[in-house]
Amino acid sequence: MGLDDDAREYHRREPPGKIEISTTKPTNTQRDLSLAYSPGVAAPCMDIHEDENRAYEYTAKGNLVGVVSNGTAVLGLGDIGAQASKPVMEGKGVLFKRFADIDVFDIELDQTEVDAFCNSVRAMEPTFGGINLEDISAPECFEIEQRLRTEMDIPVFHDDQHGTAIISGAGLINAADILEKDISEMNITFSGAGGSAIATAKFYLELGAKRENITMCDSTGIITETRVEEEGLPEYKEQFAQDISNGDLADAMAGADMFVGLSVGGIVSKEMVASMAEDPIVFAMANPDPEITYEDAREARDDTVIMATGRSDYPNQVNNVLGFPFLFRGALDVRATDITENMKRAAAEALADLARQDVPDAVVKAYGDQPLQYGPEYIIPKPVDPRVLFQVAPTVAEAAMDEGVSRTEIDTDAYAERLEARLGKSREMMRVVLNKAKNNRQRVALAEGNDEKMVRAAAQIEEQGIAKPVLLGNRSEIEQTTTRLGLDFHPDIIDPRADKTEKYADRLYELRQRKGITRSEADELVRRDTNYLGSAMVEQGDADALLTGLTHHYPSALRPPLEVIGTAADAEYAAGVYMLTFKNRVVFIADATVNQNPSEEVLAEITKHTATLARRFNIEPRAALLSYSNFGSVENEGTAKPRDAAATLRADPEVDFDVDGEMQADTAVVEEILTDTYEFSELDEAANVLVFPNLEAGNIAYKLLQRLGGAEAIGPMLVGMNKPVHVMQRGDEVKDIVNLAGVAAVDAQNQE
Known part of the structure; x- marks a missing residue:
């Protein structure tokens, strides 16, 4: 089929057209309906009667635009009439909604005479917060717009x-x-x-x-x-x-x-x-x-x-x-x-x-x-x-x-x-962290400083005041990249081949001399591999956090920080956590990157670290340890691990968040199942920290939710380290680097 036939099929497919009306408040119970209509609706009606401006408070007027046309100058089609212009006006409504989350009623008026057209539009003023005039021929369009702007008390705009x-x-x-x-x-x-x-x-x-x-x-x-x-x-x-x-x-x-x-x-x-x-x-x-x-x-x-x-x-x-x-x-x-x-x-x-x-x-x-x-x-x-x-x-x-x-x-x-935040829940959540990061800027080392994405990210991190970025790499290459990109940015650079790095080599040798590394090998590692250099800088306190992994496999990028920085004093294991955001929900997925087959002790530790991370995003954690069993419905070694880990956490006096398990995924995230079927559960609301029984399950789950469930993913965020380190996925975008820099900066603030 050609474009015209494709367009006809696109528009006629059930339901015909391109727009619909949906409700924004609950309408499930009789009480809901009595609030939405009679008798409850009388109260806002009378408030608006006393003060018309309260229509913006009680109704959709403040987010509703009328797209109005008489079809006399449609696109490249000319004077095709009001009815024939309707697909175009619906399309305009789609663009309003897609790009600015503005609702639209399209109004096609069979009026070509200026007075009649203006009278019709003016009479609709109580309905709309603004009027977008569309596809009206000249010279009538000049007079129509000018008259309506004068006569109406809402914005009128002829696009x-x-x-x-x-x-x-x-x-x-x-x-x-x-x-x-x-x-x-x-x-x-x-x-x-x-x-x-x-x-x-x-x-x-x-x-x-x-x-x-x-x-x-x-x-x-x-x-x-x-x-x-x-x-x-x-x-x-x-x-x-x-x-x-x-x-x-x-x-x-x-x-x-x-x-x-x-x-x-x-x-x-x-x-x-x-x-x-x-x-x-x-x-x-x-x-x-x-x-x-x-x-x-x-x-x-x-x-x-x-x-x-x-x-x-x-x-x-x-x-x-x-x-x-x-x-x-x-x-x-x-x-x-x-x-x-x-x-x-x-x-x-x-x-x-x-x-x-x-x-x-x-x-x-x-x-x-x-x-x-x-x-x-x-x-x-x-x-x-x-x-x-x-x-x-x-x-x-x-x-x-x-x-x-x-x-x-x-x-x-x-x-x-x-x-x-209108662009997605993930932006709203990241804004919480980025604002915290700006309060006390930390020094964040970017291990792969030669990479163009890292340079661009560093410029944005600096410009937005999120942190003080330090690029690790070849100074000449980085400066050339900065110039080529036209960035008004003079980065802080550590060039391992040109700058003094002896103290980092000394420290690496001290830490790894009984792990088979000689002094000359330590020197070569620091000068050749910026993951080792960045790890040593953080361990020595010359940087507050490290980002790496953009051009490395995850395990090879994680190894140097684990060898040099290690896990926290209260942690035996690190773990990778993804924050997944949906339209009205945020969940944390752990572990999705590090521990292949964790024991019950590791699961308990991962849960505590992930709960701490959730609080950095101002989310009060409710943790569920997942399985294919619900509270003992299946008895085997696999289901016992999350069950025992949950019991360990509930018995820990330092655990100050709700946690339960083992439970199936739908039990964890559907509040009605928890409250109606398992009223004994420690969770009285849907879980937002989901701890998976092994790496396979966690990795599969986050990718399915991201690709099929429409979730936006932020991470992986590494938890359990002695100092802030985050290992990105290869091919991450600049915004991902900037976001993780913000998370790393807040981690460093908390450690201070």
């Missing part, structure tokens, strides 16, 4: 006009920065004079462009004062008329610093690009085909051409999904009455700033592992970059508060953390 303006505006800020051009002095040529082009030109004025430097062309040619007089051009075009001779697009592009295409594909030639000023900016944003292809624009010049299009298969995609979800997120969360020019500018500047930051590995992978680094081919963030939400929305919210169009005030720092 077709302003979305492209904001995203391309971010691109303009960065293109001008890279080319060292002053926006106020740039000559800018527009191809297109519809709603999007007019709004974009106006927005560029907000960014510093001069009206006299903007030349706008419609399908007839340059919009000039002569044409205004002779042809009676509409007011929205007249505002950009220039007192120059009539001409065509080629005339307008000659000598221009920037071309902005919001018209039709294929109308710009190589020769026209060649006629532009030195190092031109070409934003050819017609869809699906740009005014000139990326290849032709680059081939037209020998100097730098910064090119942007509306397509995802070229660099610098101008995609409106980078704007409207996050603009509305910030506006809704301060209960804004409007979306102002300052709020739009704040969004553009936040996007521009984000493009200058290091790009997460997950985003790079999503785009085929192509390099993404601030420069001519990366001036706009990618739509799948999760950081857009918690960087753009707070900036917009702050602008709304500064301008006085918000109904409520928020702490933007705390707000950014709440937004980050």
